[in-house]
Amino acid sequence: MKILVTGGTGYIGSHTVVELLTEGHEVTILDNLSNSDKRVVDRIEAITGVRPDFEEGDIRNKDTLDKLFSDTAYDAVIHFAGLKAVGESVQKPLMYYENNIAGTVNLLKSMGEHGCKNIIFSSSATVYGTPAFVPITEECPKGTCTNPYGWTKSMIEQIMTDLCISDKEWNAVLLRYFNPIGAHESGMIGENPNGIPNNLMPYVTQVAVGRLKELGVFGNDYNTHDGTGVRDYIHVVDLAIGHVKALSKLKAGSGLSVYNLGTGQGYSVLDIVKNFEEATGVKIPYVIKPRRAGDIDECYADPSKAEKELGWKAERGIKEMCADSWRWQKNNPNGYDD
Ligand code: NAD
Ligand code: UFG
Secondary structure (H helix, E strand, C coil): CEEEEECCCCHHHHHHHHHHHHCCCEEEEEECCCCCCCHHHHHHHHHHCCCCEEEECCCCCHHHHHHHHHHCCCCEEEECCCCCCHHHHHHCHHHHHHHHHHHHHHHHHHHHHCCCCEEEEEEEHHHHCCCCCCCECCCCCCCCCCCHHHHHHHHHHHHHHHHHHHCCCCEEEEEEECEEECCCCCCCCCCCCCCCCCCHHHHHHHHHCCCCCCEEEECCCCCCCCCCCEECEEEHHHHHHHHHHHHHHHHCCCCEEEEEECCCCCEEHHHHHHHHHHHHCCCCCEEEECCCCCCCCEECECCHHHHHHHCCCCCCCHHHHHHHHHHHHHHCCCHHHC
16 A cells, blocks of 8 residues: 555654555655654664655645646555653643644545545543543543643544544544654664653653653552552554554545554553563662652553454564563664764
């Protein structure tokens, strides 16, 4: 298939492009490089032996989109482009609503006008808010998000739902990711956050590589087995493969579908520290800090719907996730700047 991947030089997008190319799909990446590096395209080529087309551009620019869809009859779009920093979204809500929501509406309009009505969207477990129950199934009611970033995901899901109701030619797959970590086993592509990382695993790897002194563990009084927060960490390559599998849903012409992409297994912050140390032999000093605003006790998926309907199941375990995150960080201590 011919696939347009928005946000394809980013963390999850780049791993998905590798899997798409490996499966023989033709890929064009559209990315404005606001949170990624063009050198990712070289790395993707080095891994797969195929160079994806790359267009530097913004999903908010309708002319850019119209030109892409006029030039090529894409079978589907995989839509990763978006801003994702939770704290920044609280400070700059309009920037998030404009980039994520206005950008997505723009994309959907251009797609519809050019007869490309198949889309896979990067949603998030954040749409469940404080989950009504765990493990979380897709039937779990959506909840109150604690930040504008989360609301953009929830609102875009609604926009795509309404679009599929209004026009039966549209097929949309909403993939609700749990916590992606890890990196391609080559160590050539991986997560490359700007500044001090917000998320656990990049913080841990930067402590390991000596860029940061110690990990702050945000709270040890949660209602979990050791008091620290529990999440469903999923290897980014498993997540990427989930997107390739989800393409089959678009071909089947099935309207709107929603899937959790997680492993079904929860790990606490201290479990992650322990597994990282065992997998890499590197010690992670940590201190207990106060809880972080908006965090919940535990969040993990029931991923059985994706297995039943897409034939997809996460295969990579926690040790492999830690080892692969570490290989990427160790080989690229300054990200793509090396
Ligand atoms: P990322 O920041 O690495 O990738 C996003 C890419 O989109 C970047 O390359 C960025 O330059 C690009 N981009 C942003 N705004 C754009 C615009 N207006 N036009 C064109 N390109 C634009 O993030 P990621 O971790 O790879 O996440 C990919 C998607 O998955 C995002 O939508 C994110 O919200 C979602 N998601 C991520 C996580 C996570 O923990 N990483 C969890 C759930 C959902
Ligand atoms: N944590 C620490 N110290 C840190 C960073 C995180 O103790 O320095 C803890 C958090 O308190 C939490 C766990 O590690 O218990 C995971 O935190 P992350 O920030 O890595 O991930 P979250 O579950 O908070 O959120 C992530 C993404 C969201 C997404 C959500 C669900 O950041 O965008 O997963 O997919 F919505």
